[in-house]
Amino acid sequence: MSIRTVLFIVAVAIFVASLVAIAAYYYRRAHRSSDRDWEQLLKRLSAVDRSSIAEVALDIIDDSGQRRRDGESATLEPAQIWKLVGGLEGLEVLEANCTVFIDLAFYVQRWYPEALVVAEQLRLSAREIEWHVGRLKGAERTGKLESAFAMYAQPAVATYYLMTRQVLALYEQGSVAMLTELRDVL
Incomplete structure (x- = not known):
């Protein structure tokens, strides 16, 4: 394997890992927001x-x-x-x-x-x-x-x-x- 191939695989792995991290962050945020939205609705x-x-x-x-x-x-x-x-x-x-x-x-x-x-x-x-x-x-x-x-x-x-x-x-x-x-x- 050439150095270019290794760099490409590392770059793709970093990209995929960052996409997974972003998705997990927004999933947790939406779940917390849903609970907060419910409480705010009832307070209104x-x-x-x-x-x-x-x-x-x-x-x-x-x-x-x-x-x-x-x-x-x-x-x-x-x-x-x-x-x-x-x-x-x-x-x-x-x-x-x-x-x-x-x-x-x-x-x-x-x-x-x-x-x-x-x-x-x-x-x-x-x-x-x-x-x-x-x-x-x-x-x-x-x-x-x-x-x-x-x-x-x-x-x-x-x-x-x-x-x-x-x-x-x-x-x-x-x-x-x-x-x-x-x-x-x-």
Whole structure:
């Protein structure tokens, strides 16, 4: 063997070894980042009173998520809804949590590709909630918040309630170990 051949083999070996070292570094970094991403996602969720959300939502939808029939009208008064939700500020918290729900769906999509459909449904639901909150902010500016609250707040809360159920179902289907932790937070 000539000296050139030996140098070539050494250079290739160094190149391959450096590629393996780089791959190992980024694999470990991605694994640590994944754990950190999960914790950061959960920290971004704001606390809400789950029982109040369920009470407001289940006043206009049934357990399956379908709107109640005309004969089964809503029983909560706007003042009760205001108190249970926490007013416009409470709805803004729900709106902010919707963004985290979408991020949670994209997070699980890393190993469960079917999550893409749920992420898109969550995005559309978040837009609906954003629309309702926008209407309420407009009503507040015109001094008609009280009369508009039940019309827009209750459907927004019902949509939020269904979104929480979708996120939990997604993590359940994906057989994700974080399901218990997510249940505790939601």
